[in-house]
Amino acid sequence: DAGVTQSPTHLIKTRGQQVTLRCSPKSGHDTVSWYQQALGQGPQFIFQYYEEEERQRGNFPDRFSGHQFPNYSSELNVNALLLGDSALYLCASSHQLAGEDIQYFGAGTRLSVL
Amino acid sequence: AQTVTQSQPEMSVQEAETVTLSCTYDTSESNYYLFWYKQPPSRQMILVIRQEAYKQQNATENRFSVNFQKAAKSFSLKISDSQLGDTAMYFCAFMSGYGGATNKLIFGTGTLLAVQP
Numbered sequence: 001d002a003g004v005t006q007s008p009t010h011l012i013k014t015r016g017q018q019v020t021l022r023c024s025p026k027s028g029h030d031t032v033s034w035y036q037q038a039l040g041q042g043p044q045f046i047f048q049y050y051e052e053e054e055r056q057r058g059n060f061p062d063r064f065s066g067h068q069f070p071n072y073s074s075e076l077n078v079n080a081l082l083l084g085d086s087a088l089y090l091c092a093s094s095h096q097l098a099g100e101d102i103q104y105f106g107a108g109t110r111l112s113v114l
Numbered sequence: 115a116q117t118v119t120q121s122q123p124e125m126s127v128q129e130a131e132t133v134t135l136s137c138t139y140d141t142s143e144s145n146y147y148l149f150w151y152k153q154p155p156s157r158q159m160i161l162v163i164r165q166e167a168y169k170q171q172n173a174t175e176n177r178f179s180v181n182f183q184k185a186a187k188s189f190s191l192k193i194s195d196s197q198l199g200d201t202a203m204y205f206c207a208f209m210s211g212y213g214g215a216t217n218k219l220i221f222g223t224g225t226l227l228a229v230q231p
Binding site for chain 1: 118147149151156157158159160161164205207209211216217218219220221222223224
């Protein structure tokens with residue numbers, strides 16, 4: 001049973017560029033949440049996707065956008081990258097309808113903005 | 115707004131001994147869930163233990179147990195018989211039970227636990 005997978009593992013970009021991160025949820029899960037974890041901090045919620053729609057959003061600017069595909073996989077897009085966007089980006093999946101409250105995390109994508 | 119506070123940035127424990135990590139939270143809700151996640155150097159966040167707020171009984175998972183004090187809004191994690199593999203960053207997290215759906219997790223700043231041989 002494959003767990004949550006994220007790609008790429010590491011990414012280096014320069015300021016002003018755009019980046020796309022990808023996430024495949026755990027088998028049987030239909031909900032994907034994205035978190036940003038700055039160095040030495042706890043993860044911060046970016047947004048959550050369910051049924052291909054953004055259902056909840058944290059306090060992040062519109063430069064952060066996402067998408068969920070019919071197979072439940074998801075993408076996180078960040079436009080006009082800033083130095084402060086350097087962080088570990090974590091994807092978590094869960095099953096909405098079962099009322100399951102446990103989120104399972106991937107190993108993350110380390111984004112470095114130079 | 116809900117908040118989670120972990121007041122111990124770092125802790126150290128000898129192998130085979132017991133250690134307790136502290137967590138307090140603030141919420142006006144009555145239905146919620148609390149979690150402890152472990153993040154080793156591999157970066158993957160791993161669920162350690164989960165507590166439902168409406169259950170008075172403290173959750174246990176093998177060597178891990180919690181002391182859930184709802185009135186005090188306290189949720190500490192006890193690790194018994196510490197092992198070298200327990201070395202990791204530990205995060206306390208809160209999730210609202212509103213709507214019966216999977217809601218966002220609100221994390222504390224973490225406690226870095228080092229198990230010494």
